[in-house]
Amino acid sequence: MKSMFKQTALAAMIVLSTPALASLAYVSNEKDNTLSIINTESREVVETISVGQRPRGILLSMDHTKLYICASDDDTVQVLDLATRKIVDTLPSGEDPEQFALHPNNKHLYISNEDDAIVTVVDVGTKEVLAQIDVGIEPEGMAVSPDGKWAVNTSETTSMLHWINTDTFEIEKNIVIGQRPRHVEFSKDSKIAWASAEIGGTVHIIDVDNLEQIHEMSFKVPGVNQDRVQPVGIELTSDGKFAFVALGPSNHVAVVDAQTYEVLDYLLVGSRVWQLDLDKDEKHLYTTNGVSGDVSVIDVEDLKVIKSIKVGRYPWGVVIDPSS
């Protein structure tokens, strides 16, 4: 009996002393050629590692073991092994890769090459270039629908969304939206796509089944000149409740009701906010603030900014590893 009690106590102690597993957030610092790693529990930078020149878009492999980094000035995509935190490989990317998206098959990487007006599709396993697709001028945003059917590219100068069939690697439809489209985000069921237009100051909602725009929304941040309201990054909660839109140099993130497309609030973050990512349980949203060189953390439940964490110069992308 006594030993049983002892064992229970011991087991309880082991359970209690196991530290809560914190996830890690990865932030690419465009001007520093580094990656800041933030512990999302302590909300502090735990490590800064050197990567290729001008790192911008970053994303996780589907199994969360690798991080792909667009090293724009090195004209390559680097592969960072998350366990060792070392660059283990580089992928051909075409010139000046800025944003990219990984197909759910964990193999096909769609990369937009801003200077060449093409989208390059690379097999990350064989490093083979599978296709180069001509798109509009200055391709920028890149997204693949969660069901894997569509890859969407935004071209900044032609102000278009190019819908690429992922089976044929061919464009099936172009949709004109507001000026300088920057980013596309799909709803989890792949039925709705949200696209931001930076200069137009608008966000466009596309019905994926019919490939038609069903709504267009604009933003008015109190006390901020309209010119400075430039939507870029978009993040959707998986319960379909909220959409968060980073409004660039207005230094605010818009909170949008994802059902009614009404703006619920504007949250003050650092200067020139561009990209966003939600943590694993979608309790916190991380934003990269390029000019102020920090990452703001938003409490999704209270819709309040709770902390801003200093990182390197010009943080561009942010990705939170849900399995770490």
Add this chain to the structure above:
Amino acid sequence: MKAAHYWHCFVGIQTREWLRFWQQRTRFASALVRPLLWLVVFAAGFRAVLGISIIPPYQTYITYETYIAPGLCGMIILFNSMQGALSMVYDRELGSMRVLLMSPLPRPFLLVTKLLAMGVVSVGQVYVFLLLALLVDVEPPLWGYLAVLPALILASLMLGALGLLIATWIKQLENFAGVMNFVIFPMFFMSSALYPLWRMNEASPWLYWICQFNPFTHAVEAIRFSLYLEWNPMAFGITAGVTVVLSLLATAGFRPQRTKILGTSKPA
């Protein structure tokens, strides 16, 4: 038995101050107009002009409204304490103050108790102000409202003692505007109430040092830090130290018989 006397007197003075406040409810409300104007009008106008970078105790970017709210709490206390302390000298020749000073208990005790009583009323005003500030999204953490209490009382004691000290210096008190111009406004503007001190330092280093030596700056910082559940030993230490020194000087210098009031002078 003696302690009971002190307690009786303490409760009496506190109660009287609350009764007085209850009689002057409209004045209480109108005293809130000034800080609210600052918060709603002035802060709205300056919101975009003054970029507030992240400074302790804040963890992220804040609006200008959020920045000046603790300073405006200090402003409420500053005006109330000055006005109250000066009126203590005013009515020492007549009415209640005279009766109070006839008490056999030591005068410093009476005076400090009176300052404390006035401070408690100011603190009440500050809380009403903080509640109204919620309307412009000034939302400190819930426990901050409790944590800020010692800082508010300390600040009101310090400023009350200062008011009392000034009152013993000046002979003619008809002109409250003089005190406004030479004490209240400089104290308020040359502090961290309206702008962070690093910004002052950028504008002019000597102005920065004046602000640093202004005890009101430290009172405001003590309020600001405790409202956001951070501990600022320097601000508290300086405010407490200055409170003790000013209280000693003020109670020692308080000679109701000596001052010339309304043109009549009395021999010492």
